[in-house]
Amino acid sequence: MRDRTIKLLRTFIVSDFPISLTRLTEEFMLSERTIRNEINVLNDYLLENALPTLQTIRGKGLQLSITESQKKLLIQLIGSENQEQILTREERLLDLILSISIGKERVFLYQKENEFQISKSSLDEDMRRLRQMMKEYQVEIVSVPKEGLILSGKEKVIRTMIYSFVNKMVDNFTLTDELKNRSVKKQIIFSYISLEVFTKIDRIYDQCISASEDSLYRKNLVLFTSIWFTRLQNKGSLQMSAWVKKHSYTTPELKAFVQAIFETFSIQEEANERSYLTFMLDTFNPKNMNTSVEWGQAQMLSIQLIQHVEASTHIPFSKKEKDLQEGLYQHIGSLLSRVRYDVQFANPLKENIKSNYGILYQAVQSFTPEFTKLLGKELSEDEIAFLTIHFSSAFSELNQELSYFYRAVVICNHGVATGKLLSENLKELFNIEVLAVLSSREVALIEKLDVDLVFSTVPIEVEKKPLLIVEPIIKEDSKAAIADFLKQYNQYRRFSSNREDSTSMFSAILKLIENETKVTEDLYQELARIFRENQLSINTKELQPMIKDFLQDENILLNVEADDWQELITIVSQPLLKEEAITDKYIQAMIEAVEEFGPYIVIGEHLALAHARPEDGVNQLGLSVATVKTPVKFGHEENDPVKIIFCLSAVDSFSHLNIMRGLIDLINDEQKLNQLLQAETIEEFKLTLFN
Template identity: 25%
Template sequence: MENRLPNIFLLVCQNKREFTVRELALQMAVSTRTIYSDIKKLNEMLEAAGYPVINADKGKLIYEEPLIIEFEELIGSTSNFVLSNQRFRRLRVIESILLSGDHFTVEDLVKELDISRNTLLGDLKEIKEIFRFHTIGMEALPFKGYQITGNERSIRNLLILTISEDPLFFEDKLEKRNSQFLYSCEAFLDDVAKRLNVELSDVSFQRMLVTVWVTYARLSIGKWFPEGPREPLTREEITFVERKKELEELFGKEVPVDDCFYLANKLGEASVVKYEELLSEKWLPFHLVTNEFIEAVEKEYGFEAFLTDSKLYEGLLNHLRPAYKRALSSEWAENPLLQYVLDHFSRLNKAVEKGAKVLEDKLKVTFHEHEISYFTLFFASVIERNEKQVRRTPNVIIVCNAGISTSEILKSRLQSIFHVNILGTFGVRNAALWLKEHYPDFIISTVPFRFRDIPVIKVTPYLSDYDIKEIQNQLSFLTARIHISDVMNIIHKYVKVEEDQLPHLKNELSIYLGITEKSQLKKGIYQPMLKEILTTELISAKFEATSRDEAVTESGRLLVHKGLAEEAYIRAMIKNVEVNGTYIVIAPGIAMPHARPEEGALDIGLSIVTLKEPIPFGHPKNDPVKIVVGLCAIDHQSHLKALTELADILMDENKVERLIMAENAEQILDIIKEESL
């Protein structure tokens, strides 16, 4: 960045005073997110040049010893490092190739990158394999150089990935006017996100910024999507199409509608940290499958609070849509906490992986292990919220082949330094036999030893300072919590408890031990069946509506008349249709208007209105609407069982046709009840 990076470098790295991220953001009229991104880039440059990095701790920026070099000198040294480092150099070669159009020559690349011909030829062999993995061709043409072939989407995706991994791409490549172009792209993206009521994560925002730049760069060399026009369906597509002229002014050239769709799709794949509840395509399937997913994980893992935690449901629902879109594109979001999840939530992650089969089967996608680990973190947060950390003394064993005197000395030292429960000392063979029936928290061994996934710390018999530090680290990571499920499992090993006594025993133990789960202290979320909530009073057959709003109002009136909602709920339903009109139409001929629980919902309710004459709702494919289903719910989950049953009926074309043809409420209810028998 032409202006900001040198200024930040001057203020933070050549000054003894402490700065805050907020202070710099105000001074430079940018967001704190942008400052954090700039600090990350500066640190990559400093590290590449062999200088200490800026310490960013809790919003404070500290640089211990001021540097006396100029910013230009820093850029020069890091640029040389990039070209001398094989990985970074190959990133630069890929970038140059994909930004050159259909053809390139070795001579052009040698001149542009200032590297030797032999080095470049060696790099091209490896790059050709990378291209093949991304279904991009690189063929030699006699006397012309090389030709690049492949799907435009694949080329752009690889270019975005490459630039995102190149820490100094923009600093090395962009002139001042292009730096201003990036700032304008940043402002455009901020405005789009605001329009969509989403807040992107920092990583996602930077990836989207690269995506916008790559789209501009590819259009500049005459590369666009040849797919042809189609109706925008997703909220992101509609927004980008509406902002097409603004995007063209930003790019200074025509932007085909399919390039708008590409940008919209990439935004749909982006992870968010905040998402207002606006409907999108597949909103109903996402709601229903999220509930099934939670139930599947709870069944596998056995933690009841999963079923009643609204934050879990909302978090998974918000994460599922971008994760689904990434899976459709055979991409995934890299989770920097993957190894932490595998190390500390191994059993939970396996349960989530099994439960995710529900998502994969219903949505027809496959989720990468990184995406699975993100799902696991949502479930882990429920455990954190619902379990009080009652610490117990960690259980360890000693494995030592040097004889009883050595093992006793080691045992004595361990007990004098650490608060641990040593279950025994063993040789390697006996330890393996003992571990078949026991499970300590970790193992301390004087010899190389491994057993299943139990952590092992190899130490010297006299326990050096390094050994002590390693054990302290292990203890700091070990929560050593008391889990009520573990207590119940121990009881089951020795005592047969009657089925009707189990809930009372579990409740008393958890209260006594101070680890009561919230789900045990409050009534779980009851999900009534469709036949329990749908009556003839909630059904209107052959209703004569002259407009969309009349049809929606009738579905709401039935709910109000039954005492399931206030009058204000009808107004909220109409407003919601105005905002989310396209997505209210969930299937051909079927609309499902509703509003948020706090907008006047009093209880769970479903109403069914069949229309005498179909009414257009504005959906490009599913119009006109013949059946309107009014939905009323007091939370995000209690209505899902009934809604699932109704959705199954509405997916049956024969059933739908019979509902439309029914003359009165009684006939409609009979058709519904057939499915519930």
């Protein structure tokens, strides 16, 4: 085909809408007769290659309606005749955002029209979609005379927007692909961010953080740093000092990485940019808790998420709570920071997780409104899939330790012997515990039995229980029907442990040791290891202290007066300071955290939980509480004013979780909260709280 014919075909390939003859004659500067002749040539070419021809849409024009696979085939066919590459709309959008945001050259639409070899209307549609995608970031594309297209918006938002675009469009970005095997999208990225920049940053990661690690954390960190540097080099730096933080909890490895970046690329000393890059990269790290905001909120959310998924799936995740909660709490901590700054990871395993762990994914997804309520932003499907991975790992471990069964009743009118035979067959062939064999006259008894499913040899009506009609004697075809029935109602499964619960033995040994010496964390972990090696399971949740174990009489303050929230935090923390559970530094850290990050400690209506990080001055686990005579405002839009405040000093991320659960229960129990506020004596307060 001639170049003109190929260019015309390109126009139809990239257009999602019908194109009128009038528009074609204007864009190609040809007569309508010539255009019609070209279309005939195109249709002959399409027929020769067994592809759909151009169709006339009445009143609108001509359109090429082909599938994605047919489009790829056609692009390959044209490629063999024309060396210029045809980009898909998604690829063009990626090129546009990178050229405008980090490209060295000025960008003009007419140049992109020629570069992409598409019509003006197709490029206009590309720009419309790009502007729509940018709306959620509050960034605009502005056309400036002689300057071309530029981005208008906050610089920190523009940077995270670029990263999000690339991350969403190119899953599992890596430098290890051979150049010839790289996708078109990766080729586009390397045309704006040089391979040398990526390689240098990747080597710095080797030197400062890990030479062997090849994790998602590494890939995202290298990608973000590469985008940050290219944007800084070509478009300028931040024009504010908001990133110079009071508190820094960054790891020494990450500090060394940032230092090496500035030295390697000879970046002039800018405290603002250094602080910004350090902060943003720290949000990527699931091993670190950046601030006391994430520490507290991540603890609360991880507990609530486990409770929610367990209730939704009926899978006893609490049996694996220590490892599950630890992993979730660390992941959620970094997730909260990322989402606040519009940075969400792309998950290459997303579709696999949704397909193989659909029930778990849906359970996690149904909890995400809690994140949206807190952050004001929705979690992406990719981030939901990451949270699901934690549960799928715990579920796999549970499957090795637990067996499941269904509790059922059998209805049979063929006599006791036949009913018993059906019952025994169900127990033998499937994980079914038959609680009773009844006749059809005894159907009313089902409501009084703790059963999940009903199997009957005769048609009956049963309310609120899944029912399957089966033959008295189970044959091969009946087995398949029963298996499908059980699969359909797998939410009714009950779990039982294959291991004997040795929690009471573990607790007794600990008490015995306590009589002779102090139980240290190392001793506790060593004893737990011995139990695991001997296949003895323990429920660590039962070993954790409850609120009543740590809330002593002298730690309960009733009807206190405070002029402001700073004074209220100081007052409620005094019992812990007196018993040396905390230092003065901890009180100051709690106040400074609220000053810097807002009233995040107001965790429920009229309820606050004052806390900071364990390393901010905690000596031991402790809890105190104060009711407030005149409610105090913290500045929370929904939950002010505070009428009751707890102060928690935690030594680690796990030992206080039962205390946190108790506080979560209190958030959801308005009646109990009101009763606590009305308590006149400490005994009355304790009686209400502990019951």
